[in-house]
Structure formats: structure tokens, C-alpha cells
Amino acid sequence: MKHLIHTFKIYIQKYIVSVCNLAIALFVSISVSVYADSTQLVSPASDQNKLLGAYLSRAGNCMGCHTAKGGVSFSGGRRMYTSFGIFITPNITPDKKTGIGHWSKEDFWKALHRGESRDGRMLYPSFPYTEYTKVTRKDADAIFYYLMSLNPVSKENLSSKIFFPYNLKPLLYIWRKLYFKEGVYKPDHTKNKEWNRGAYLVQGLGHCSACHSSRNLLGASQKEKFIGKKMTGVNWYAPSLTSRLEAGSGELEINEITELLTSGITKRAVASGHMATVIRQSLQFILPEDIRAIAIYLKSIGRENSDIASAESFPVLSKNIRSRLVQGGKLYEKYCEDCHQSSGKGIPGIYPPLAGNRSVTMASPLNTILSVMNGGFPPTTIGNERPYGMPPFQQIFSDEEIALVVSYIRNTWGNHGGLVTEIDIERSRSGSRN
Amino acid sequence: MRYFYLTVSLFISSLASASGGLSVAVPDTMEERVKACTICHDNKDRVGRDAYYPRIAGKPAGYLFNQLRNFRDGRRYYQPMAILLENMSDEYMLEIAHYFSSLQLPHPPPEQISIHPEETKLADVLIRLGDPGRDIPACKSCHGEALMGIKPFIPGLLGLSHAYISAQFGSWRNGGLMRGQSSNCMSEIAKQLTDEETNAIAKWLAIQSVSGKPSPPGALSSELAHRCRSIDPENTYSK
Numbered sequence: 001m002k003h004l005i006h007t008f009k010i011y012i013q014k015y016i017v018s019v020c021n022l023a024i025a026l027f028v029s030i031s032v033s034v035y036a037d038s039t040q041l042v043s044p045a046s047d048q049n050k051l052l053g054a055y056l057s058r059a060g061n062c063m064g065c066h067t068a069k070g071g072v073s074f075s076g077g078r079r080m081y082t083s084f085g086i087f088i089t090p091n092i093t094p095d096k097k098t099g100i101g102h103w104s105k106e107d108f109w110k111a112l113h114r115g116e117s118r119d120g121r122m123l124y125p126s127f128p129y130t131e132y133t134k135v136t137r138k139d140a141d142a143i144f145y146y147l148m149s150l151n152p153v154s155k156e157n158l159s160s161k162i163f164f165p166y167n168l169k170p171l172l173y174i175w176r177k178l179y180f181k182e183g184v185y186k187p188d189h190t191k192n193k194e195w196n197r198g199a200y201l202v203q204g205l206g207h208c209s210a211c212h213s214s215r216n217l218l219g220a221s222q223k224e225k226f227i228g229k230k231m232t233g234v235n236w237y238a239p240s241l242t243s244r245l246e247a248g249s250g251e252l253e254i255n256e257i258t259e260l261l262t263s264g265i266t267k268r269a270v271a272s273g274h275m276a277t278v279i280r281q282s283l284q285f286i287l288p289e290d291i292r293a294i295a296i297y298l299k300s301i302g303r304e305n306s307d308i309a310s311a312e313s314f315p316v317l318s319k320n321i322r323s324r325l326v327q328g329g330k331l332y333e334k335y336c337e338d339c340h341q342s343s344g345k346g347i348p349g350i351y352p353p354l355a356g357n358r359s360v361t362m363a364s365p366l367n368t369i370l371s372v373m374n375g376g377f378p379p380t381t382i383g384n385e386r387p388y389g390m391p392p393f394q395q396i397f398s399d400e401e402i403a404l405v406v407s408y409i410r411n412t413w414g415n416h417g418g419l420v421t422e423i424d425i426e427r428s429r430s431g432s433r434n
Numbered sequence: 435m436r437y438f439y440l441t442v443s444l445f446i447s448s449l450a451s452a453s454g455g456l457s458v459a460v461p462d463t464m465e466e467r468v469k470a471c472t473i474c475h476d477n478k479d480r481v482g483r484d485a486y487y488p489r490i491a492g493k494p495a496g497y498l499f500n501q502l503r504n505f506r507d508g509r510r511y512y513q514p515m516a517i518l519l520e521n522m523s524d525e526y527m528l529e530i531a532h533y534f535s536s537l538q539l540p541h542p543p544p545e546q547i548s549i550h551p552e553e554t555k556l557a558d559v560l561i562r563l564g565d566p567g568r569d570i571p572a573c574k575s576c577h578g579e580a581l582m583g584i585k586p587f588i589p590g591l592l593g594l595s596h597a598y599i600s601a602q603f604g605s606w607r608n609g610g611l612m613r614g615q616s617s618n619c620m621s622e623i624a625k626q627l628t629d630e631e632t633n634a635i636a637k638w639l640a641i642q643s644v645s646g647k648p649s650p651p652g653a654l655s656s657e658l659a660h661r662c663r664s665i666d667p668e669n670t671y672s673k
Contacts, residue, residue: 070507264521280521339469347460374514375470379521386526388460389470392514395487396473 044105045145053146056139059290060132060205061282062147065089075099075153080126081234085162087126095152108144109137114182122172124162125180134185134204191300198297201290206282211238211274212247226301230366235428236273237364242303246362249295250302257295262286263383267348269357270378272371280379321419328408331401335393336409344413350388355413365420368406369428372397399425464533470518471530488598489542494648495528495535496586502527541593541644549637556631557638568626573635576619576658580646581639584653588662593644599636603627619662 057063066089068077076091094101100108100118107118115129116122123129135143165171185204187196202208203225214229228240228247239246249257256266264271264279271279283291317325333342340346344355354360360368375392378384393402399422410417460466474487490498504510506519506527519527559565561581564572574581576588583590591599606624624632 068508070503070509276521341458347458350460374517375473376518376520377470377522380523380526385523386467386529388467389518391470391473392518393473395514 044141045148049142050146050149052139053142053144053149055285055287056135056205057143057146058282058285059201060135060143060207061278062092062143064277064281066092072153072155074147074150075155076157077155082126083163084124084126084166085160087124087160087162088158090157091153091155092147093150093153093155094148095154098154098156099152100147101152103144105141105144108147109140112140112143113137113184115176115180122169122176124160124166124172125175128207128210130180131204131207131209133180133182134200136184139205194293194296195300197290198293198295201294202297206294208241212241230364231274234274235366235370237362237366238274239359239362239364239367241298242301244303246358248302249298252299252302254292254295254299257298258288258291259383261291261294262381264379264381265349265352265384265387268353269359270352272359272376272378273367276376276379280381284379284381284383324404324419325408325411328404328406329412331397331405332408332412336405339388339390340409344409344415351390354409355415357415360409361415361417363418365406365410365417365424366428368410369402369420369425372402372406373425373428464529468530468533471534475534486595486598486601488594489539490534491537491539493535493589494583494586495531497583497589498531498534499528500587502531544643545596545640547596547637547641549634549641553630553634553637557634560627560631560635561638565626570623570626571658571661576654576662578646578649578653580649581642582644582646583648585648585651588654590648591639592642594639596636596640599639600632603632603636619658 063073065078065080066076067073068075068079071077072093074091074093076089078089080087080089091099093099096102103118110116110118111123111127112129112132112135114133115125115127132140185200188199191199209225211231212226212228214227226241228238228243230237240248242248242250244250256268259266260269260271261279261283263284264276286294332340339351340354341351344353346353371390373392373394375390377389378387380387393405397405402425403420403422406420409415410420465472471490475490501510502519502522503524505512505515506522508516560570561573564570564575573591576584577591578584578588581591603624606618606621627635
């Protein structure tokens with residue numbers, strides 16, 4: 001028991017440290033005025049600058065990718081499964097031999113801004129320099145000083161396995177010529193400071209479009225940003241941030257957007273899959289004024305009047321389909337209703353509603369299928385420390401039963417989503433890794 | 435008359451909120467929060483669609499906490515558990531561990547399987563005395579005199595099924611269960627044991643009826659605690 005208490009104490013201490021960090025970051029942001037006054041002089045490696053770097057590194061979630069499961073933070077080794085290969089993230093602690101201890105801040109800038117490694121190698125865009133290029137020099141330097149202040153961890157980098165033909169360097173060269181546009185974020189002077197701060201964070205460090213923008217065959221984000229896509233190598237669908245039928249925020253209140261981004265749950269929605277991870281690792285620590293700026297920007301790119309729902313054109317259900325929905329309804333009554341209610345309205349802030357929930361009704365049924373199959377807990381965050389969980393129903397349901405219940409919730413209480421078959425279930429399972 | 439309208443409108447609005455399903459109160463309890471767990475881990479061992487779900491109620495809190503972290507951090511491999519726990523803090527895991535540890539549910543009756551007298555003898559020796567020649571400690575030296583575990587990190591061995599214990603031995607031997615942990619005493623021990631021995635132990639344990647309680651923390655010798663330092667992820671024993 002003594003040891004258990006000891007372990008517990010360590011976690012309490014860690015928690016206090018993280019809360020303190022947050023408080024310090026808050027102080028820093030107030031005194032340094034994070035973004036707008038980039039001309040203000042701050043001595044390069046000052047503690048203030050390192051703290052600013054720590055904060056910005058949270059905003060960019062460097063740690064999320066540069067930490068293996070259960071590994072030491074920033075020491076790399078995380079495997080990222082993509083359609084182009086298995087990328088293994090490198091060690092970015094300041095270890096001289098295995099990390100980036102011998103890098104100068106110029107080297108770091110080159111990687112972040114130009115997508116080039118210290119030795120001149122072109123980097124693959126699995127490292128989102130396509131977004132990080134928008135980060136200001138001052139912010140990049142602060143992140144560099146922060147990384148240099150970490151404890152060096154000696155851990156050799158493993159080589160990534162890139163599939164043919166993506167492993168051919170000339171192809172990467174051509175790709176960069178075609179799709180990579182180098183350049184720091186340029187404020188839009190027709191918009192206010194807050195909007196620009198949000199755009200800077202979303203388009204740059206936040207690298208939201210790495211998941212939320214559609215990509216072409218060569219993996220480049222398409223011109224039209226944030227229109228949503230199935231994530232490569234994993235089965236989650238990253239919904240559109242513009243469409244009102246998906247995760248567009250055009251019609252949401254600013255408070256609702258900020259609540260979802262920081263606590264992971266609101267009265268209407270819950271973050272799941274990779275978004276839950278981003279919230280837990282990064283967004284929950286973002287300062288209120290920055291989260292507000294992000295929300296203002298996201299709301300502005302949400303379309304309000306396009307994508308009119310096709311409810312009117314929904315086909316008349318055949319007898320066979322109706323009977324499948326009845327079967328789905330029976331399963332719902334037995335397994336789901338306790339939490340999500342017979343009205344489908346759920347319990348606000350605890351069990352999300354399914355009626356009118358866009359992640360249930362959007363064209364891609366993937367996320368709903370995965371939620372039913374895998375269940376899950378909303379992320380534990382400062383705003384939701386003890387979340388209520390959803391059972392992984394694939395442990396007790398057959399694929400057919402999953403298809404029936406998903407079809408039911410996509411077509412009840414006024415929801416109109418496509419029906420789901422066992423083939424969809426099988427497809428959502430194949431190749432799923434995290 | 436005004437009051438009449440007011441009363442009627444109040445009545446209607448209360449009806450509306452009741453039918454909105456918002457009047458349902460969700461118990462603010464751990465039991466409610468961990469429904470995601472109890473669909474598989476209810477009050478007894480269960481065989482599900484693809485896996486065997488052991489009973490976790492009443493197991494030592496430190497042991498459960500370690501397993502939760504192992505699943506989340508990729509040291510113990512089972513994808514459904516890894517996905518469930520992916521975004522969970524250590525603090526909440528510890529609370530969940532304490533919750534399941536505190537549950538006092540009746541144990542299942544001993545399994546009805548036949549065991550050969552030779553097997554009984556073999557198991558008995560290993561459980562009571564181990565085999566110093568092969569550096570195998572007695573089961574009792576770590577899992578407690580009553581084989582009900584030692585608080586807070588070492589699990590009891592009674593009340594588990596033959597199938598589950600055999601599967602754990604297999605996993606330890608292949609490094610599958612705890613792959614990634616540098617020093618694991620159970621892996622080393624399982625590799626020393628023969629198939630006959632693990633089978634005899636698994637059978638012997640499964641037919642015992644459950645009695646007694648986990649031993650207090652002091653019951654684990656410092657030598658064995660050091661050897662099995664992977665039980666405490668902070669390695670407080672080894673310092």
C-alpha cells in the first residue's frame with residue numbers, strides 16, 4: 001500500500017506541475033504578448049522564451065507524434081501507419097548522438113519552415129511542414145529553445161518503411177514542387193486580430209488540415225481546405241470543418257466550440273477517435289483567448305447555407321429495409337437506450353445525443369461504426385476528469401448486429417443517413433491500427 | 435384568470451421537459467462510469483466472442499492499475515483494451531482500479547476438472563517450495579501463503595480458471611503479455627517451467643475453493659520484490 005500511495009503521490013505531483021506550467025504559460029502569454037508583437041525583444045534562450053516554446057509545442061502537439069506508446073516524451077519511436085509507408089518519428093530530445101542536440105536553431109527552422117533535414121535531406125510531409133511553414137520565426141525559435149531545455153534521451157531512431165514508389169526521392173522532389181508552398185502566415189488585414197490569431201494557429205501549428213483536408217493520390221492537401229477525409233492508414237473519418245452536415249461550426253455558438261475543443265464533450269457532441277487524443281494531448285492546455293480565436297476562425301470557415309440536407313429526397317423505405325430497422329431498434333432498446341434514451345437525446349454532457357448528431361448522420365458511417373465497435377471513454381481533460389464510458393460492442397455483437405443498430409440510429413428520430421451493411425463493418429475493421 | 439394561464443403554461447412546459455428525456459438522472463457513481471468495462475468484466479469470468487474476460491473485482495488495486503497502464507501504453511497487448519484506455523489519465527485509471535478492487539463479489543465455485551495424483555504432487559511442490567535448482571521461487575513466496583495475492587501489486591491465484599491460467603503462462607513464455615517490459619519475473623519463470631508443470635499448476639489452482647484474503651504488503655520478501663520490480667512501474671523497489 002505504501003508503494004501505491006507513493007505512486008499516487010507522484011501522479012499528484014505531476015498534475016500539480018502541469019497545472020503550474022499552465023499558469024506560467026498564461027503569465028508568459030500576458031507578458032510576452034504571444035503573437036502580435038513579434039518585434040518585442042526577448043533574450044533568445046530566456047526562461048520566458050522556453051516557456052513560450054513549451055506552450056507553442058503543446059499547440060503543435062509535437063509530443064503527440066514524437067513519443068512512442070508508453071515511451072519517454074519527445075524521444076520518438078511512434079509508428080505512423082499511412083498509405084505511403086510506416087513512418088517512425090525521430091527522437092527530438094537534445095541528445096547529441098541520437099536526438100537533435102547538435103542542431104542549431106537555423107537547422108530547426110529549416111526543418112520546420114522548409115521541410116529539410118539538417119543534412120539537406122528533403123523530409124516527407126508526414127512531418128507536417130506543409131503547415132508548420134506558416135509558423136513565425138520567433139515562435140519556431142521559442143520551440144527550439146524549449147526542446148533544447150529538455151532532458152536528453154539516448155534512443156536510436158528506427159528507419160521508416162516507405163512503400164514503392166513513394167520511396168523514390170525524385171518523386172518527393174516533384175511532390176514538393178507541386179504542392180509545398182513555403183511561407184510564414186500572412187495576416188488577412190480585412191479581418192480582426194483575433195480571427196488572424198485563430199487562422200494562424202489552425203493553419204500553422206495546429207496542423208488541422210493534416211487530417212481534415214482532403215488529399216489527392218499523392219497525399220497532398222487539396223486546394224479546398226478542411227473539407228474532410230478518411231484518414232490515411234487508420235479508419236477514422238476526419239469530418240469536414242466547413243460543411244454544416246459534418247463538423248462545420250458555422251451555426252455553433254463560440255462557447256460550444258471552445259467547450260468541445262477543451263473538455264472533449266458538450267451537451268450535443270463528444271470527441272472520439274484521434275480528435276479525442278488531440279484534445280487530451282494538446283487543445284485542453286491551450287489558453288482561453290487562443291481557443292476563442294481558434295473558435296472564431298473555425299466558425300468563420302463553416303458554411304451556413306450550402307449543403308442543404310437531402311431529407312426531402314430520402315427514398316421510401318422498402319419492406320425489407322423497414323424490417324432491418326425494426327431489428328436494429330430491438331438491439332437499441334436492449335443495449336443503448338439506458339444511456340442514449342429512447343428519444344435518442346442522450347444525457348447532455350454525459351451521454352451524447354444520437355438524434356440530430358452530425359457525426360451519426362454524416363455521409364461516412366465510419367466513425368459511428370467505430371464508436372459502436374470499440375466503445376471508448378471521452379478524453380480525460382481538466383474540464384471532464386472522470387468521463388462516463390461507452391462499451392465496446394464488438395465484444396458481444398456480431399457484424400450483422402452492429403450493422404443493424406448503426407442503420408437504426410442513422411435513420412430514427414428524424415436522422416437520415418445511409419444504411420450500413422456487414423460489408424461496411426468488415427471494411428471498417430480491416431487494416432485498423434492505432 | 436392570469437394565474438390560470440400561468441398554471442397551464444407551467445404545466446405544459448413541465449410536460450415538455452419530461453417528454454424531452456432530460457429528467458433522467460444519471461447516477462454520479464463509478465459503477466455508472468465503468469459500464470464500458472462491466473459489459474465484459476462482470477461478476478464472473480466470461481468467455482466472449484473472441485476472448486476470455488477474467489473477473490477483475492476484488493483484485494489488488496496496484497495490480498489492476500498496472501494492467502490498465504500496460505494496456506494503454508502498449509506493454510500488454512489487447513487492442514480493444516488499448517482503444518478504450520487510449521485517452522485516459524493515470525489519475526482516473528487509479529480511481530477505476532480502486533473501484534474494482536473494492537468490489538466484494540462472491541467467487542465462482544471451483545472448476546470441475548480431473549487431475550491425476552502425479553499432477554497434484556508436481557503442482558504441490560512447485561507451489562509450496564518452487565525449484566531452487568532452476569531458480570524458480572515457490573508460487574506462495576510471491577502470491578501469498580493463502581495464494582490470494584499480496585497487496586497492492588500481486589494478484590491472487592485462486593478463483594481463476596484453468597484456461598485463463600494456462601493462457602497467461604503461454605503469454606509470458608512468448609513474451610506476448612508483457613512484451614516491452616525490460617525485466618519480468620513471470621516471463622523468466624514461465625520459460626523455466628515445462629508444459630506438464632504449467633498444466634499441473636493451472637489445474638491444481640483451478641480446483642481449489644477460494645478462501646482467505648490478500649496478504650499485507652510486508653509479506654513480500656525484499657529479494658523477490660527486487661526480482662519482480664516490473665510490478666512497480668516507478669521501480670521504487672529497485673532504488
